[in-house]
Amino acid sequence: xxxxxxxxxxxxxxxxxxxxxxxxxEKGIHRLVRISPFDSSKRRHTSFASVDVIPLLDKDIDIxxxxxxxxxxxxxxxxxxxxxxxxxxxxVRITHLPTxxxxxxxxxxxxxxxxxTAIQILKSRLFELEQKKNIEEINRVRGEKKEIEWxxxxxxxxxxxxxxxxxxxxxxxxxDVQSVLDGNIDSLIRGFLEKKxxxx
Numbered sequence: 001x002x003x004x005x006x007x008x009x010x011x012x013x014x015x016x017x018x019x020x021x022x023x024x025x026e027k028g029i030h031r032l033v034r035i036s037p038f039d040s041s042k043r044r045h046t047s048f049a050s051v052d053v054i055p056l057l058d059k060d061i062d063i064x065x066x067x068x069x070x071x072x073x074x075x076x077x078x079x080x081x082x083x084x085x086x087x088x089x090x091x092v093r094i095t096h097l098p099t100x101x102x103x104x105x106x107x108x109x110x111x112x113x114x115x116x117t118a119i120q121i122l123k124s125r126l127f128e129l130e131q132k133k134n135i136e137e138i139n140r141v142r143g144e145k146k147e148i149e150w151x152x153x154x155x156x157x158x159x160x161x162x163x164x165x166x167x168x169x170x171x172x173x174x175x176d177v178q179s180v181l182d183g184n185i186d187s188l189i190r191g192f193l194e195k196k197x198x199x200x
Contacts, residue, residue: 003034009104011104011105011121015077015184020053020054020055022189022193023053024053025189025192025193026051026053026185026189027051027052027053027154028050028051028152028153028154029048029049029050029051029152029153029154030048030049030050030051030153030154030155030156030157031046031047031048031153031155031156031157032046032047032048032049032156032157032159033046033156033157033158033159033160034047034157034159034160035046035159035160044161045158048129048153049108053125053126054121054125054128055127055128056120056121056124063123063126063127064080065096065119065122065123065126069096069097069098069120070094070095070096070097071094071095071097072092072093072094072095072115073092073093073094073095074089074090074091074092074093074111075089075091075093076089077090077109078115079090079104088093089111090106090108090109090110090111090114091104091105091106091111091114092104092105092106092114092115092118093105093118094115094119094122096117096122096126099126099129101122101125101126101129103118103121103122105117105118105121152166153168154167154169155167155168155169155188156168157177157180157181158177159177163175163177164177165177165180165188167188167191167192169195170188170191170192170195171187172187172189172191174187175184
């Protein structure tokens, strides 16, 4: 969704070989330091973005969701999309009451398609939540701590007073900031995976 102060929330799908296995390295808190374009005084601001990466489930994986556990709301879409935007209640918000997971979808002009997409995303998030519980139980037995907590950034993007990308998990530093912002993150992903493999 977009507002005057910029993009607040984005959901998108990435397809391709090993898409989830590679991009899950981006999960965590990302820190940006820049001269804010929304500040008329041109002061330096620090912003944080939380990135979540979840796998899309194959349709043959069955996650049971009870209708009684869902709160389904419709609202007017707020993005580009033609004459139906802001006219019909095509956007869908689904809240899974037992877990309080909320999924919004306004990608399609059809409320039915948005509802189907939202349900699929919700199933994926419920599946991930169950996996996370299992991992937390394993870590509890091992006595390990989770690496990523809110406020503990995994990477910093510094545009002012100098330009530098630093991955705090691997120590990798890149001076070509614009290249990374344009999507060239292969070296960062590779560095994270290599360090993870080296730790076993």
